[in-house]
Amino acid sequence: MTLQNELAKLLGPKGWLSSDKESYETDWLKMQSHQSLGVARPCSTAEVSSVLKLAHEAGVPVIPQGGNTSLCAGAVPEMPGHIIISLNRMNKATSVDPLAFSAVVEAGVVLAALHERVQEDNLAFPMHLGAEGSAQIGGLISTNAGGSHALRYGMMQDLVLGLEVVLPNGQIWNGLRPLVKDNAGYQLRRLFCGAEGTLGIITRAALRLHPAPVARETALLAIPDLEAMVRVGARLRHSFGEFISALEFFADDGLAMVLNHVDGIKFPLENHAPAYILLELSTSAPGVDLAQMMETALSDAFEASLITDGTIAANDAQRAAMWKIREEIPEGQRREGPQIKHDIAVPVASVGRFIMDMAPRLDAILPGVRINPFGHLGDGNIHYNLSPPEKQGEFGDHKAALSLCIYEAAEQIGGSFAAEHGLGRTKVHFADQLRDASERQMMQKIKFALDPQSQLNPGVILTATQSQE
Numbered sequence: 001m002t003l004q005n006e007l008a009k010l011l012g013p014k015g016w017l018s019s020d021k022e023s024y025e026t027d028w029l030k031m032q033s034h035q036s037l038g039v040a041r042p043c044s045t046a047e048v049s050s051v052l053k054l055a056h057e058a059g060v061p062v063i064p065q066g067g068n069t070s071l072c073a074g075a076v077p078e079m080p081g082h083i084i085i086s087l088n089r090m091n092k093a094t095s096v097d098p099l100a101f102s103a104v105v106e107a108g109v110v111l112a113a114l115h116e117r118v119q120e121d122n123l124a125f126p127m128h129l130g131a132e133g134s135a136q137i138g139g140l141i142s143t144n145a146g147g148s149h150a151l152r153y154g155m156m157q158d159l160v161l162g163l164e165v166v167l168p169n170g171q172i173w174n175g176l177r178p179l180v181k182d183n184a185g186y187q188l189r190r191l192f193c194g195a196e197g198t199l200g201i202i203t204r205a206a207l208r209l210h211p212a213p214v215a216r217e218t219a220l221l222a223i224p225d226l227e228a229m230v231r232v233g234a235r236l237r238h239s240f241g242e243f244i245s246a247l248e249f250f251a252d253d254g255l256a257m258v259l260n261h262v263d264g265i266k267f268p269l270e271n272h273a274p275a276y277i278l279l280e281l282s283t284s285a286p287g288v289d290l291a292q293m294m295e296t297a298l299s300d301a302f303e304a305s306l307i308t309d310g311t312i313a314a315n316d317a318q319r320a321a322m323w324k325i326r327e328e329i330p331e332g333q334r335r336e337g338p339q340i341k342h343d344i345a346v347p348v349a350s351v352g353r354f355i356m357d358m359a360p361r362l363d364a365i366l367p368g369v370r371i372n373p374f375g376h377l378g379d380g381n382i383h384y385n386l387s388p389p390e391k392q393g394e395f396g397d398h399k400a401a402l403s404l405c406i407y408e409a410a411e412q413i414g415g416s417f418a419a420e421h422g423l424g425r426t427k428v429h430f431a432d433q434l435r436d437a438s439e440r441q442m443m444q445k446i447k448f449a450l451d452p453q454s455q456l457n458p459g460v461i462l463t464a465t466q467s468q469e
């Protein structure tokens, strides 16, 4: 019997798709689309284990897939001949423990659904990103997602207490302990955070929860220049301490793309500025006067000419409208036309200078290239995205040179060319150029120890050839 027939028999018609599978084979940005042998949609850990055992015996590579929102083609095949294993049907929030502030969930639970579920117990899972209506817990852990609240709550690895993982040969590791402290050897759960589906398939996770916020204040601030933005950010952190839950930024060029291309966007300030900060404060403790705190600190910053304009959301609708501007920037740029996305991190103090210094260097490679930097000011994560010169409408053959220029500059000042989206398939070759050989070799050894046949997601993190060496 062929592997496909065995999987069809094991999983039944809902669990094995041999046709109508294009949406699983094509990535979010539509950079890549290749036929798979089929899509397995198991509905239990035991089924995931059986699928991996059969694929292992047949020597067929397997690509784990969550919500398929990867921005670097990590969850789709780059050539025919693979099986995709989708966690879509493993989507139950199995239990919430309000006394321990933890939840155990299946890997296919969509982030927005988890937000809703834990709210019923007056709790919050503080991971927020633009794709939260599709991204799944397993995918978020596997990319070690960051998002807008990482400054206060950390990345996904900081919210994972324990994991259940199926290894490439089908063996199940039950490390699902919902404990903050568990130091019985190597931190295996951390190894799977950011492993991008190359070491095992996450089937369940124990997650850390927080008390739900009882008050929130949101403001949009106009900043006179990009360097001042870093100083304003630092001052806001001193003014608001642990109450800051988000400190996001974007430039006027990104705002223009949103206003030009996305319906229903209202810009709430009177004057435009080179840069903007979206600031959010929140607290779970009753009796904290965030509104007063916000008013005082912002009028001080205004008097010190650190901000040139600003407005505080008066209600939830205004708050949502401010967040919509920030979250629709990628969509505004997509509708503008071709783009190159970069997800880098630099030391926070360098964010403004880096953005400004790079512009002329990129212009020397492709005159007129337009920059659209935005991202997470609090942790130095810049989405340094590019659009081609307006008249030209395309990048020609300059794409690789532009990306390498940005990546090298970030790495040279102690930053990272891959901040929160992972390497996927599109950044592996840059990793070989930018990171030292010993770092890459350690990764090869880890991969070989857990997946000697290089069966899980070959071509991600390491090239397919490296995984087998």
Ligand SMILES: Cc1cc2nc3c(=O)[nH]c(=O)nc-3n(C[C@H](O)[C@H](O)[C@H](O)COP(=O)(O)OP(=O)(O)OC[C@H]3O[C@@H](n4cnc5c(N)ncnc54)[C@H](O)[C@@H]3O)c2cc1C
Binding pocket: 028, 063, 064, 065, 066, 067, 068, 069, 070, 071, 074, 075, 087, 107, 128, 129, 130, 131, 134, 135, 136, 137, 138, 139, 140, 141, 142, 143, 144, 145, 146, 147, 148, 196, 197, 198, 200, 201, 202, 203, 330, 420, 421, 424, 457, 460
């Ligand atoms: C509009 C938009 C906004 C975004 N904003 C952010 C942001 O602010 N911050 C951020 O960090 N990212 C962001 N992303 C990127 C993306 O949402 C994240 O990388 C997310 O974590 C991917 O989750 P997913 O379930 O869609 O995973 P997928 O895209 O399906 O997979 C991602 C990787 O994880 C692996 N994988 C998936 N599920 C499992 C599993 N159960 N076990 C093992 N491996 C698995 C896949 O093989 C792949 O390598 C954004 C994406 C979009 C489209």
